[in-house]
Amino acid sequence: MIQLLAFLFCFTSFTGFALAKSSHYKSVFGVRVDAKLSRHIRIVSWVCLLASALMSMWHQFGYGSILLCGYMAVSVMCLALLLSYMPAKLRSLIYLLPGLLVITAVLALL
Amino acid sequence: MVISHIGTWFKSAPFLVCSRFFAAIVGGYVFSAIAVSLLAAVVPLPKTDSVLLAVSLSILVYACVFIWVFSVRALRKVYGILILLGTCQALLLAFIKGWL
């Protein structure tokens, strides 16, 4: 469960990195992103990535760091495909992600 | 006429490309072989450890030399530096090992 949470954090983080870029933000929301929002998104993304790193390396540092590389690869792949084939779907996913994170976190804690 | 023909051939693009690849692949290989052997000889570690460290780094050395060969414009400089540094290292290695 904790690994799923780590992956979700990683995915959220890279979603953030993508949305911080004006071209991708525009393809998802249809409007330009302003500089302040973009910066905020980027900060949140870094925090998420850090959280993901901590979680994946919690049990074993070496194994976890390889896992993290894998998570990043899969996240980037999914995002690139989503952004180019169904940007509208990504929009609903963005609203879903925090919910998913909370549910997984609760399940991981139980 | 034959001589001038050979002279232009030495400056032709295919020859220069082949020569550069030769410098990178063979020259780089020999150079890194000497460099890592020297590294194994000078690091103050037990013998097995020094060998393992040297071989683990050997590909890195080779790759760096390879890239460097292609990044320098003058081919003569490439050969000059490779041969000069390689010989120096070989001499140093031979001196340390007491082969001379």
Add this chain to the structure above:
Amino acid sequence: MKDSFFRSMTWLHTWTGLLVCWLLFLIFFAGTLSFFRHEITFWSQPAVHDVAPQDNRVLAQQGQISAALQHLEANAVEADTWWVGLPSERNHVIEVSYKDKGKEGERGQWHDQYMDPNTEETLGEYRDSHGGLFFYRLHFDLHYMDRTVARWLVSFASLFMLIGLISGVVIHKRIFKDMFQFRKGKGVRTWLDAHNLSSVLALPFHIMITYTGLVTLIFMLFPYPAMTQYDEGKKAFFADLSPSRQHADITGRTVEMLPMKQLVDQFYTDWPHVDIKRVIVDHPSDETARLKFYANTGTKIQDEMPVWVYNTVNGELIMTENTDFSASETLYDSMIALHTGRLSLPGLRWLFFVCGIAGCVMIGSGAVMWAKRIRERMKADQTASFGLRLVEGLNLATIMGLPVATAAFFFANRLLPDSYTGRAEAEIHLFFLGWLGVALMALYKAGTAQWRQLAQLNAVLWLALPICNALTTEGNLVSYIFKEQWVLAGFDILCLLTAAVFYIQSRKLASKQAAKPAVNKALKGQAV
């Protein structure tokens, strides 16, 4: 100066890449499949599909080792080596093998048998098949050629791959900036995006796997540090590095060994709760006989297994090894461990697999892009040069041919009769025959039509594979899911996914093919 560096790197990236891309594709393809080497082997042996895994693997090991060694004691007294592989997370059966004493100057032959871990009885005839081992060997030994030559070729290609990766990062400076960019339906630009995306998303993996791959062959490539440090050369180095690997020659003087059960019990009193991976007896009944226990390293980034070596006559512990690494040993050993990925649990294994596929896409798209660029620059009335047609042919032959060949290999495993002599070799021949067929077709002509036909062929083959499996074995996808046999279910699902991907590809190519004549007509209309 900066500009010239950039240009020389572009040049280097293009040409080193093009020179070795097809061999590299093969290496990456086979290597990616090798991450599932044991799973493929398991799939190719229907006889063991229904052997149930154990609930408490480690606890059962003591009895299993004793049973296996007693079996060998009874059946292979005259052997040179006994070899027992314990069940692990990926392999359910006990492997019980022994090696003959070879005749003068020859290596002895291995005889493999398998035991059910639950009943500790030997299982029936095994199918003569290499399974996943074939892809593992293909990955660095190739096939039909001398092993040393093959390894040098593979190393050469890997070196160029490393150079390609470094120069690639230099020339595509913007790859990290446009990380998520994939512009579909834009010709060469789409291929460039696919190339960049597949390389950047798994860049740590690509660099790691190429570098560590070279390190696995390092004592062939760079034996010089070992040779200069040790007067007797490489052999002396290995003897110094790992004494447990050295075995003395058989002297021929037989001794009375302690009963195997007693030795195993003694090991377990000294070291309870160790997860054992394999047990080897060198030269049983000879005075040089040694009993070795190898521990499972689990998910630790360590490739060399901790080993305990016992004297079989008096039960004395002679040495332990690989329990405590120095910094250099850790550096070297962890690189090997990262490359082989034996440490991975299923989750990480799939991530490795996905990254391997990304590597294949990277190499394939790079090669295709080269040809597309040249085509684009050509004038309408120009005919393609021999070089361009060769590249296009080889691209098609490798990228679409390898999946066909792999499918042929799997079909051969299911359809060749068990009694066929030289069955394992025949499977491999069929792999290469399938590939040869595609290659001949591709080298004859490699246009959109051929790509589409081969995509269709692949789709049909991969769709038929689970069906063929269901018809020739007891199980099928539904039963696998109900019985929770995830490895087999995963295999079938992966086949279906592959078929789906090829189907989508053929549809895309068909629409492209339909669009092309229309464009040509429009152009002609303008000209008129």
